[in-house]
Amino acid sequence: MPIPISYNVRNVIQRPWSTLATTIGIALVVAILIGAFALASGFQAALVETGSDSNAMVLRTGADSEISSGISLDAAHILKALPDVAPGPDGRPLVSADMVVLMNQPRLGQEGSSNVTVRGIDPPSLALRPRVKLVAGRMFAPGSDEVIVAQRIARRFAHCDIGDRLRFGQRDFTVVGQFTAGGSGFDSEVWGDNAVLMPALNREGAYQSVTFRMRDPSRFAELKRRLESDRRLGVEVRTERAWYAGQSRLMSTVLRAGGILITLIMAVGAIFGAMNTMYAAVGQRTREIAVLLTLGFTPGAVMLSFLFESVFLALIGGALGCLIALPINGVTTSTTNWSSFSEIAFAFRVTPAGMIAGLIFAAIMGAFGGFLPARQAARQSLAMTLRAG
Amino acid sequence: MSLLSLVLVNLGRNKRRTILTALSVLVALFLFCALRGVLDTLEASIRVGSEARLVTRNAISLIFPLPLSYQERLLTVPGVRSVSYANWFGGRDPVDQSNFYAQFAVAENYLPIYASDIEIVAFDRPQVAGAVPPGVDPKLAAFMNERDACVVGERLFNRMKWKLGQTVPVSGTIFPGTWTFTVRAVYHAKNPAMNEEAMFFHWKYLSEKGMGGQGQVGWYVLELSDPGQAGAVTRAVDALYANSAAATHTETERAFQAGFVSMYGNVPFLIGVIGLAVVFAILLVAANTMMMATRERTAEFGVMKTLGFDDGTIFRLVLVEAAVITFGGGALGALLAKLVIEGSDFNAMGLLPPMTVRWATVLVGVAIAVVIGAASGLVPAWQASQRRIVDALRRVE
Numbered sequence: 001m002p003i004p005i006s007y008n009v010r011n012v013i014q015r016p017w018s019t020l021a022t023t024i025g026i027a028l029v030v031a032i033l034i035g036a037f038a039l040a041s042g043f044q045a046a047l048v049e050t051g052s053d054s055n056a057m058v059l060r061t062g063a064d065s066e067i068s069s070g071i072s073l074d075a076a077h078i079l080k081a082l083p084d085v086a087p088g089p090d091g092r093p094l095v096s097a098d099m100v101v102l103m104n105q106p107r108l109g110q111e112g113s114s115n116v117t118v119r120g121i122d123p124p125s126l127a128l129r130p131r132v133k134l135v136a137g138r139m140f141a142p143g144s145d146e147v148i149v150a151q152r153i154a155r156r157f158a159h160c161d162i163g164d165r166l167r168f169g170q171r172d173f174t175v176v177g178q179f180t181a182g183g184s185g186f187d188s189e190v191w192g193d194n195a196v197l198m199p200a201l202n203r204e205g206a207y208q209s210v211t212f213r214m215r216d217p218s219r220f221a222e223l224k225r226r227l228e229s230d231r232r233l234g235v236e237v238r239t240e241r242a243w244y245a246g247q248s249r250l251m252s253t254v255l256r257a258g259g260i261l262i263t264l265i266m267a268v269g270a271i272f273g274a275m276n277t278m279y280a281a282v283g284q285r286t287r288e289i290a291v292l293l294t295l296g297f298t299p300g301a302v303m304l305s306f307l308f309e310s311v312f313l314a315l316i317g318g319a320l321g322c323l324i325a326l327p328i329n330g331v332t333t334s335t336t337n338w339s340s341f342s343e344i345a346f347a348f349r350v351t352p353a354g355m356i357a358g359l360i361f362a363a364i365m366g367a368f369g370g371f372l373p374a375r376q377a378a379r380q381s382l383a384m385t386l387r388a389g
Numbered sequence: 390m391s392l393l394s395l396v397l398v399n400l401g402r403n404k405r406r407t408i409l410t411a412l413s414v415l416v417a418l419f420l421f422c423a424l425r426g427v428l429d430t431l432e433a434s435i436r437v438g439s440e441a442r443l444v445t446r447n448a449i450s451l452i453f454p455l456p457l458s459y460q461e462r463l464l465t466v467p468g469v470r471s472v473s474y475a476n477w478f479g480g481r482d483p484v485d486q487s488n489f490y491a492q493f494a495v496a497e498n499y500l501p502i503y504a505s506d507i508e509i510v511a512f513d514r515p516q517v518a519g520a521v522p523p524g525v526d527p528k529l530a531a532f533m534n535e536r537d538a539c540v541v542g543e544r545l546f547n548r549m550k551w552k553l554g555q556t557v558p559v560s561g562t563i564f565p566g567t568w569t570f571t572v573r574a575v576y577h578a579k580n581p582a583m584n585e586e587a588m589f590f591h592w593k594y595l596s597e598k599g600m601g602g603q604g605q606v607g608w609y610v611l612e613l614s615d616p617g618q619a620g621a622v623t624r625a626v627d628a629l630y631a632n633s634a635a636a637t638h639t640e641t642e643r644a645f646q647a648g649f650v651s652m653y654g655n656v657p658f659l660i661g662v663i664g665l666a667v668v669f670a671i672l673l674v675a676a677n678t679m680m681m682a683t684r685e686r687t688a689e690f691g692v693m694k695t696l697g698f699d700d701g702t703i704f705r706l707v708l709v710e711a712a713v714i715t716f717g718g719g720a721l722g723a724l725l726a727k728l729v730i731e732g733s734d735f736n737a738m739g740l741l742p743p744m745t746v747r748w749a750t751v752l753v754g755v756a757i758a759v760v761i762g763a764a765s766g767l768v769p770a771w772q773a774s775q776r777r778i779v780d781a782l783r784r785v786e
Binding site for chain 1: 406413420449562636647656680
């Protein structure tokens, strides 16, 4: 017969300070694990959600980022005229040939500068990327030297408020609007009319990428084969989503691996702490355990009971860790995505999966920390213990 | 009996607990120092560049090139001794895309500028004896006389198991196609902060094959005759091109390198936060231990006080005991971090200088450990010293 769980629960409550110290220690480890996962998920989400499965993205063969790509004007014309391009509500094809460059801008409130992505777009771009929504000001007028700026970037870099002027090459561009893009990578960009930006930046020879809505996304494989074998183009075709997922892979792997490494090391320390607490718990209750054994509870049941107590203690810590980590959800941070060499602003994203991982991790810490003390409890000699008392 | 020997006896009383606590402090301080080490390394990498050299790039950003024609005019700026230039090639290993290393296309006079930072450790003899331009290391003769030759860093050379004279394929991302380079020399970085996993090849080759002879330069390196004039030269250069099609941005090489580090954005701050959380977590573990240790000795402290030990001694006894545990664990952990991190040989594929944990960091770690010990012992020590003898003795386990 197993020992009732309430026995352990009461014991944990009996020693509030010791319980608190152990659980907070475990809580911090769990909070850091969840935080690191939230960082990686937020980063990944920012990029993966930039792309849609129904959009196709065309870059030059071999290009591993938009800035290293180049699509000649001729190739762009061919792509824009493809019958595979879906028409928008106004009947015009949903396609945008983008010019993408980086602009080095000083940061606000932090030393140094970073590269901000500047994207010159075609008018259908907003319909093509429905996540992008203007939240302040207005859209730039086609053919004018006006730009719109992502709100997340506006908070981090100088000269990005409405009415401010950004200098590209020899021309000043006026910021007339701010947009959000639902946490995607576009949230880190500046958009303007490519017909104006390209001459201003001496980029008239080529676009960087062409994105279009597919009339029939299920026939993507066939489309890809056809375009990639077209020798006039020399391009690679991916779904927009696959492209952005690829751009996030390096950084999110590094962030996640770093987070796991740090938490694993921290966990070892927390396990030692939990062992201390459990040894003390076992030590204080030597006689109690002896009584339990005398009453006929098997050593196995005693061991299980103490193991459970340890896991229970750790799970309280895990839950506490989740609570500590929760407020960072939505906090915006930024770093350079080395895959594209440009600044990306993104929000921590605390996911249910991350929290469950944290709880499981806590339980494992509890099990490791409780194993040896629990075994000691189960193995103690009855006669000796009772006589000593 | 001296205080210290009493402390030692107490420590040995519950060896398992002492060791477990010391171990958790060890792990925590290891982690703390390792994280600080990452920050140390980042900080070291912003001091890699020289302050006696300037870097001029396109004002918009590094991805915009500058015309080759600027070289002649830059040379005329007072205070500039020589002008060289380079381009980022951005190629990938065609076999393994994830195997990254940096490639630079450099002007003839680029490597001589860095002559004091690098040393040629292996090289091919030229097939035809040709003259090397003045200032160029004669060991580079074979490299200089061959269009598609390259010089590679020792670490890269060893990692890729290349041989001298071997042809190395690189697939271009910015400059499309498959490029091949012949390894003609290997350099060793005398300055440990210098990237030893890079490949240098002739800018002319890139210009002819990749840019249709257009002569676009990624950035210029300006050697100054007097480093004190850096500010004046910077202003003079940028004023020269302020109203041209390609305006320039000039800064010291050190500031240029620091710019890359600042691109990490908030990451160093996050690492710092994690370090603090680690410290706080061990504080709790240590405090818990000390509370357990004093609680089970309550009666004993009563006896000691009866014997004439004063409150101050009891207070110190508990405090020192805590500090000894955390000092032992902390010092070991901090030293271990220095050994492991510096021995790891990790340099982010040449992007960072070798990892370092400065001695200052180790000392800070040890100091934190001692402070944590004292802080964790404070409450139990206070309780133990203030408890009245009657109360202490009355408590029966």
